[in-house]
Amino acid sequence: xxxxxxxxxxxxxxxxxxxxxxxxxxxxxxxxxxxxxxxxxxxxxxxxxxxxxxxxxxxxxxxxxxxxxxxxxxxxxxxxxxxxxxxxxxxxxxxxxxxxxxxxxxxxxxxxxxxxxxxxxxxxxxxxxxxxxxxxxxxxxxxxxxxxxxxxxxxxxxxxxxxxxxxxxxxxxxxxxxxxxxxxxxxxxxxxxxxxxxxxxxxxxxxxxxxxxxxxxxxxxxxxxxxxxxxxxxxxxxxxxxxxxxxxxxxxxxxxxxxxxxxxxxxxxxxxxxxxxxxxxxxxxxxx
Ligand SMILES: NC(=O)c1ccc[n+]([C@@H]2O[C@H](COP(=O)([O-])OP(=O)(O)OC[C@H]3O[C@@H](n4cnc5c(N)ncnc54)[C@H](OP(=O)(O)O)[C@@H]3O)[C@@H](O)[C@H]2O)c1
Numbered sequence: 001x002x003x004x005x006x007x008x009x010x011x012x013x014x015x016x017x018x019x020x021x022x023x024x025x026x027x028x029x030x031x032x033x034x035x036x037x038x039x040x041x042x043x044x045x046x047x048x049x050x051x052x053x054x055x056x057x058x059x060x061x062x063x064x065x066x067x068x069x070x071x072x073x074x075x076x077x078x079x080x081x082x083x084x085x086x087x088x089x090x091x092x093x094x095x096x097x098x099x100x101x102x103x104x105x106x107x108x109x110x111x112x113x114x115x116x117x118x119x120x121x122x123x124x125x126x127x128x129x130x131x132x133x134x135x136x137x138x139x140x141x142x143x144x145x146x147x148x149x150x151x152x153x154x155x156x157x158x159x160x161x162x163x164x165x166x167x168x169x170x171x172x173x174x175x176x177x178x179x180x181x182x183x184x185x186x187x188x189x190x191x192x193x194x195x196x197x198x199x200x201x202x203x204x205x206x207x208x209x210x211x212x213x214x215x216x217x218x219x220x221x222x223x224x225x226x227x228x229x230x231x232x233x234x235x236x237x238x239x240x241x242x243x244x245x246x247x248x249x250x251x252x253x254x255x256x257x258x259x260x261x262x263x264x265x266x267x268x269x270x271x272x273x274x275x276x277x278x279x280x281x282x283x284x285x286x287x288x
Contacts (some may be wrong), residue, residue: 027076029102029154030249031055031094033085033143034112036063038211039161041070042242043109048076050246055098055105057083058112077102085112085139086131088146095146105150107249110140110183111161115176117217117225125222129175132218136179141186148199155198157252159245160187164207164262168269170280191254200252204245207259208235208288230287 030047034040036058044054048071056071056078058064064080071078081097083090098105114135116128123129144158151158165173166180184203191201214228236258248256257263261279269276 027051027053028106028156029053029055029098029104030107030109031057031098031105031143031147032109032111033057033083033094033139034161035067036060037067038213039206039209039238039241039245040109040111041067042238043111043245044071044076044078045074046239046242046246047249048072048074048078050076052076053102054078055081055094055101057081057085057094059084085143086134088142091139091142092146094143095150098147099150104154105147106154106156107159108143108147108151108156109159109161109245109249110143111159112136112139113161113213115173115213115217116219117172117214117229118220119172120174122220123175124220125218128218128222129178132175133179133182136176137182137186140183144190151199152197157200157202157249158187158190159202159204159249160184161204161206161245164205164257164259164265166203166205167257167262168265168276168280171284173284202248202253203255204248205255205257205262206236206241207262208283209238209241210235211238229284234288 030052032040032044032054035044035056044056044067048054054071054076056064056068059082061082064082068078068080079097079101081094083094085091095105112135114132116132140160160183162180162183165177166184170177187201187203208230210232214230215226216224219225244256244258257266265276265279
């Protein structure tokens with residue numbers, strides 16, 4: 001059974017084009033943060049193929065323009081807004097750009113993220129904890145705050161791209177798991193506050209997805225580790241992850257727990273939490 005959030009379908013299901021968001025003949029306006037690469041870029045391309053009007057945000061302006069061009073070629077409309085989500089004024093600028101270009105926001109996807117890969121006792125630069133919390137948690141809070149007036153008007157949808165580390169503990173990821181747990185607490189609480197507003201909240205919990213995120217993961221010295229410890233060819237392809245998110249947006253699903261291991265872990269945690277700890281440790285040791 002699909003659990004849904006909010007009270008109406010936002011986008012069409014089953015068809016190849018995104019349905020009208022407001023009976024104006026125009027497609028929904030979707031803001032995607034962290035759209036310059038990885039899951040955000042692929043999500044933007046897939047939504048563009050369905051005709052969405054996209055507002056793409058990230059720090060790397062050139063990469064963002066390339067993704068915007070791919071989206072236009074795929075049949076969508078797209079604007080690129082260079083922004084650092086750790087700066088509240090940049091998050092305001094993203095939403096102002098959306099309003100200026102399209103006059104509305106139907107979906108906000110809080111996807112921008114950064115990670116780490118180091119045991120806590122090896123971390124020499126504790127600034128890693130601050131930076132990860134600023135991007136993953138506060139960035140989502142700022143964007144959501146500045147998008148909410150427009151989302152209320154459209155009775156739209158907020159999507160939070162968290163991680164299985166929002167649901168269970170994972171070694172080498174203390175700061176990352178903390179930031180994703182924070183996202184989960186924030187959005188699960190906000191969903192209740194917005195229950196009467198028509199604005200839905202969808203939380204997404206992916207497992208390992210093949211992107212470049214781990215090469216840029218902060219190591220013990222706070223610098224990128226450069227070589228991924230994960231067997232990237234054996235984990236979920238980014239196309240599959242993005243397709244699952246598109247489906248969740250169409251259905252306004254309450255949450256998406258990706259991978260059988262993730263779903264099983266949720267139940268096992270209630271009855272055998274020590275076993276879940278061992279599964280998490282093994283996943284990190286095996287790199288998949
Ligand atoms: N890949 C996985 O295995 C996995 C698993 C679970 C959850 N996730 C989550 O999925 C989301 C996307 O991850 P990914 O794998 O696609 O990572 P990625 O390929 O490294 O992409 C991360 C995106 O976030 C943007 N970003 C980072 N810091 C930012 C900042 N301060 N301001 C604005 N944008 C910023 C990056 O753009 P710029 O560098 O251009 O700013 C980039 O577009 C993240 O929230 C991540 O935690 C990923």
